[in-house]
Amino acid sequence: MARPEVCVGGVLVSHGHILMVKRGHDPQAGLWSLPGGRVELGETLATALEREVLEETGLAVRCGGFAGFAEVITTEHHNVVLDFIVSLSGDAWPRIPHASSDAAEARWVALGEMPELPLVDGLLEFLRTRRLVP
Numbered sequence: 001m002a003r004p005e006v007c008v009g010g011v012l013v014s015h016g017h018i019l020m021v022k023r024g025h026d027p028q029a030g031l032w033s034l035p036g037g038r039v040e041l042g043e044t045l046a047t048a049l050e051r052e053v054l055e056e057t058g059l060a061v062r063c064g065g066f067a068g069f070a071e072v073i074t075t076e077h078h079n080v081v082l083d084f085i086v087s088l089s090g091d092a093w094p095r096i097p098h099a100s101s102d103a104a105e106a107r108w109v110a111l112g113e114m115p116e117l118p119l120v121d122g123l124l125e126f127l128r129t130r131r132l133v134p
Contacts, residue, residue, distance in 0.1 A: 004078040008049040009036030010086040011067050011132050012059075017108035018133060019097060021056050023120065024104035027077045033120040034083065035103065049084055057097035057106040060089040068130050070122060085132075 011034060012019040021035045037052040039045060046063035053061045064085040072079040088095060097106035109117065111133050114124055127133040 002078075004080050006039045006045075007037060007079045007081045008039060008045055008052060009034040009081050009083040010049050010053045010061060010063070011083055011127070012053075012061060012086045012088070013111070013132065014088065014108075015094070017094075017110055018114065018127075019053075019057060019059070020107065020109045020117075021097075021099065021103035022105035024099075024102045027072050027074050027079070028120045030104070030118070031120045032109070032117045033123060035106065036081065036083075037102070038079075045082060045084070049086065052101075053086060055101035056099065056103040058100060059095055059097050061086040062089055067132060068126065070126055072121075083126075 019035060020032045022032050023029050035053045035056040036049060039048040049063045050061055053059060064087060067083040067085050070081045072081060094108060099106040
């Protein structure tokens, strides 16, 4: 196994919806998650998060406060994911996300629909325990 990698994720809740992406690659390909990805050498966490959300969804965001962390450990990966609250740059709603980069799909998900989606391990519990979603 390679060394653990630092990753970032963005929590964007607006108008009763949360911005989500369907993972296009492992770990957990095909499952829904928060937009985000790896921090590149020399990037701040905020810069990495804003870049990754833009790459995966086409939406420009601003990094806000720290929401918490999670670890994804498999036989091939060990990712330490630092999640932050993000806001859309500008105020137009709805901004339509467009999947790109390693996201297979990107969309706004109604908060009530989240439990019905195939989510990455522990995501719903993570968001609920931090009171980021109902």
